[in-house]
Amino acid sequence: xxxxxxxxxxxxxxxxxxxxxxxxxxxxxxxxxxxxxxxxxxxxxxxxxxxxxxxxxxxxxxxxxxxxxxxxxxxxxxxxxxxxxxxxxxxxxxxxxxxxxxxxxxxxxxxxxxxxxxxxxxxxxxxxxxxxxxxxxxxxxxxxxxxxxxxxxxxxxxxxxxxxxxxxxxxxxxxxxxxxxxxxxxxxxxxxxxxxxxxxxxxxxxxxxxxxxxxxxxxxxxxxxxxxxxxxx
Amino acid sequence: xxxxxxxxxxxxxxxxxxxxxxxxxxxxxxxxxxxxxxxxxxxxxxxxxxxxxxxxxxxxxxxxxxxxxxxxxxxxxxxxxxxxxxxxxxxxxxxxxxxxxxxxxxxxxxxxxxxxxxxxxxxxxxxxxxxxxxxxxxxxxxxxxxxxxxxxxxxxxxxxxxxxxxxxxxxxxxxxxx
Numbered sequence: 301x302x303x304x305x306x307x308x309x310x311x312x313x314x315x316x317x318x319x320x321x322x323x324x325x326x327x328x329x330x331x332x333x334x335x336x337x338x339x340x341x342x343x344x345x346x347x348x349x350x351x352x353x354x355x356x357x358x359x360x361x362x363x364x365x366x367x368x369x370x371x372x373x374x375x376x377x378x379x380x381x382x383x384x385x386x387x388x389x390x391x392x393x394x395x396x397x398x399x400x401x402x403x404x405x406x407x408x409x410x411x412x413x414x415x416x417x418x419x420x421x422x423x424x425x426x427x428x429x430x431x432x433x434x435x436x437x438x439x440x441x442x443x444x445x446x447x448x449x450x451x452x453x454x455x456x457x458x459x460x461x462x463x464x465x466x467x468x469x470x471x472x473x474x475x476x477x478x479x480x481x482x483x484x485x486x487x488x489x490x491x492x493x494x495x496x497x498x499x500x501x502x503x504x505x506x507x508x509x510x511x512x513x514x515x516x517x518x519x520x521x522x523x524x525x526x527x528x529x530x531x532x533x
Numbered sequence: 534x535x536x537x538x539x540x541x542x543x544x545x546x547x548x549x550x551x552x553x554x555x556x557x558x559x560x561x562x563x564x565x566x567x568x569x570x571x572x573x574x575x576x577x578x579x580x581x582x583x584x585x586x587x588x589x590x591x592x593x594x595x596x597x598x599x600x601x602x603x604x605x606x607x608x609x610x611x612x613x614x615x616x617x618x619x620x621x622x623x624x625x626x627x628x629x630x631x632x633x634x635x636x637x638x639x640x641x642x643x644x645x646x647x648x649x650x651x652x653x654x655x656x657x658x659x660x661x662x663x664x665x666x667x668x669x670x671x672x673x674x675x676x677x678x679x680x681x682x683x684x685x686x687x688x689x690x691x692x693x694x695x696x697x698x699x700x701x702x703x704x705x706x707x708x709x710x711x
Contacts, residue, residue, distance in 0.1 A: 327554050330547045350562065361561040364568065374603030376549055405557045438543060466650030485653050494656040507653040515651065 302506075305484040306513075308466065312485060313377050313517075316464035317457050319406040325453065327407045329417035329441055344416065350408035354356075359369070359473045362402040366474075389475050392482035399474050399483055410439060411456045418452035419445055454525045457519055465514050584693060590679075609671055611679040620683050625690020647684045 301304070313479060327347060334340040350358070365371035366388040373385040388398045428442050468488035471477065477484035477492065494503030568576055572646040627633070628640055658677050659668075667673040 308556045323554070327551065333547060334551070343555065347558065350558060353562065357565075358561065361565050365561065365564065369577045370580040405554050407554050408558050444685065462650060466652040468652065490653075490656065494659070500554065500656055500660060503656045507656060511649060513651050514653075515648070 301484070302486075302489070304481055305486050305489050308396060308483060309485045311396060312471075313461060313464040315400045317460050317521075319400075319403075320460035321453055321456055323406040324409075324412035324456070325415050325449065327412055328419055328449075329445060330414065332419050332445070333437055347412050349410050351410070356473065358403060359470050363474055366398050376384050389480050390481050393478065395475050395483045399471055402470060402474065411460070414452050414456055415449055418449040420439055422448035442499065450525075454522065457525060458521055461517060461521055462514055465510065465517070486513075604683035605671075609674050609678070612671070613675045613682070616675070616679045617683050617686055620679065621690045624683075624687050626694050627689065628691045629694035643684055643687060647688075651681050 331340055331343055334343065354496075367373070368385075368387040370391070372388065376385050386394065388394050412445045422445065426448070427440065430440050430444050466487055468485060468491060471483055471485055471488050472491070475483045477488050487510060490506040490510065493499050493506065567581075567583060570589075570592055572588045572590075573583045575582075575584065575588075626635065661672045662668055662676070667676070
């Protein structure tokens, strides 16, 4: 059970890091290429507005959307795909995927703002130089902007990794680790062992293990990402 | 890149992606507002449709409930914020301006605490609060908030105090002496 929760956590964290790097970065990059000043400001505001909604509210909205009686199932029925409807969160096959997809498309929030700032802080001379060399906008993205925001990618990857390893509110509110132990993660397990079973010693041991896992993974992430940054820069 | 550039395929693809991202970002929130104006039966039978007549009872129920929780939040936030500001400004000044034995060690400890995610400490925190007989009191929330939030604040305050020119502090001291 302990090993299973760590396996779930690995999948969850992998997707969490990917999602919180890829989608906000994509949005920020496209937004930079929107030349229309007013429009780009409006789009930026639109992406920031959801930050005002507390995260538990977002999680509960998604829980409603996964509800067996309405939500996505209603949409599927509308599309005449009634056979695909299911009890999303009560199915051991779909529950982990559902938790990963909470918050799709993951753009709004802190990470988007970080990337936005990062892209705008690239010095204009680099763009001019690229244009003189006849770079297309794809080239600009590939050779100017990605290396330019790489430090921010590193920060966001680290932050989201730590967040996904230590946060259990999302899983607790969505499935509470069930059905069975199919979505159990170590942090939630620690909480349940401590406050459900009252075994504080075991829970503390879990906490220590989790802490070391976080430290080691953070160090590895930093190593890997800094290596890549030098290559592409 | 300039305004008159021909609108290539990548232009359209990127704009479509952007619109897709915006629409999917807002879909849950639109549904939230939509659902908040419908009775439960209508949510099950007609999920996507707009309510023909807004069902305000949901809101009157929510508003009658929300008062006390918000008061709690204000009390806890206000109290912990007050203590945090007091503590952060004083210790930030100490770390930035004073010289005392073990300063580097203490600051290192502070940075080390910052590395530990708060989730991991909830179990010992609960037990400490239990031993202090503070469970089910506001203090059980306020004290951990102070303890965990002040760390980042001290860093900020230290940086701010370090950036201030030394002359200001000297001038303040001289004025005292006169």
